[in-house]
Amino acid sequence: MFLEGRNLTGGYGGADILKGCSIGVEKGEIVVIVGPNGAGKSTAMKAMLGMLDIREGKVLLDGEDITRLTPQDRIAKGVAFVPQTSNVFTGMSVEENLEMGAFLREDDFTGTMNEIYDLFPILREKRAQMAGELSGGQRQQVAVGRALMTQPSVLMLDEPTAGVSPIVMDELFDRILEIRETGVAVLMVEQNARQALEIADRGYVLVTGENRFTDTGQALLADPEVRASFLGG
């Protein structure tokens, strides 16, 4: 696997939230983590980014052990992360948000910015507007755009469609499919499990910090047990 968390165990200092779960994503693949509330979906993703201390297990990026690296170091290595909430600089313009995404880059990033404007044309139109004045769906686009500015090899999204309308969700998923086409490994946690699994190459079902089911998106959607327990029938 390109980015892989093996046997992750740990939490935020108290009791373990992750109990030996393993997650991985290949380049050009969309992987979705689903599961009930409190299953540790977001926590698993944060562990991959280095935002919590894991007691056991390791995180590998392209075969290299990055378990001890800080989130900043992992971002410098090409891992990008879009948090679920407060994921844009509300008091800064759309363009400035993208510039901040490219903060670590020393080279000319106008090309990347144009690619992002091509991917999300509405952002080009609203480039001078404050991100805080945009609609929920547009904000998510800014958030994803900001993360893509480093030209990452892995893009992690924590519930990108939380709080947006079904139409906006479909559009966002279409964009994520386009991002996959560029060879980026996409890992996301989703509350809208059914729709997310439809676009996913593979899916992980987590329950209480452990792997319960792992299969292709279609297979998970077809599995009667998964449907009954996690997809509402």
Added chain:
Amino acid sequence: MMDFLNAITLFANFVFVPGLAYGAQLALGALGITLLYSILRFANFAHGDTMAFGTMVTILLTWWFQSVGIGLGPLPTALLALPVGVAVTAVVALATDRLVYKHYRQVKAPPIRLVMASVGVMFVMNGLVRFIIGPDDQRFFDGERFIIRAREFKQMTGLNEGLAIKSSQALTVVVAVVLVAALFWFLNRTRTGKSMRAFSDNEDLALLSGISPDRVVTVTWILAAGLATIAGVLYGLDKSFKPFTYFQLLLPMFAAAVVGGVGQPVGAILGGFVVAFSEVTVTYAYKKFITYLVPESWAPDGLMQLLSTDYKFAVSFIILVVVLLVRPTGLLKGKVI
């Protein structure tokens, strides 16, 4: 008509011009407080004494320049000493940060503990300044005192009232305009400035974008120390330098930052002028002004002064309390302290 012009001139001379200069001085001080608050997320009580420290360094150097005969002709020699004052104060501010505040940041202390630490820094800084230069009034102004003298103005216009513009007042306004323009250019156009705004806006996301918190904090201290020193020197040139007065300036500066909206640079400037003009208009004796405007028989007997100048700090205090009660975010929707 003559009476009306006399009234306007009188008002400009005693209220508008002094208020403008005082407002610009407060605005520069409040800008430092607001910058520090938006990046370090605590209200720095030592800001007034940082101002005193920076001014003291500048004064000592100015005296030395004066003693060896180096000057700027019509301009005050203090301008020559100012860059050194700014640099020394910035170094002291950074040293204080490493010595005191850094620890509280690392242990993620609640803001109130940082505020209390800044009160400690305030006392130390205050003591240091009194120890070095003494608690007394110091004057360090030299060069041309006036741009327009009241007598010249009277001769030019034929009015009874004169309008005097001190060069320190003009200097204050010019320096403040240049400084504010440069600061806004820095915050809105440069990579470092933008990273400061990003850090203030959303610290977690700034860290995720690879913005270095140490660098942002360092630049913020340098800017705040620089603004404080320049504001202090301008105030000292305009009036005089006394450590206790500078400590007292903390209140109007805070009021200015809160009125404008803490964390909003534009608000700090706006707040500076709101506080300054409130103070000056409320403590001005309007007797003569009104006498010009009303028929002779209506002329007031009293001073027509709303508040004695001794109570001018009450004005800042009232503004502060009212704003916190009625609109805690300030005029421009800043953060709530």
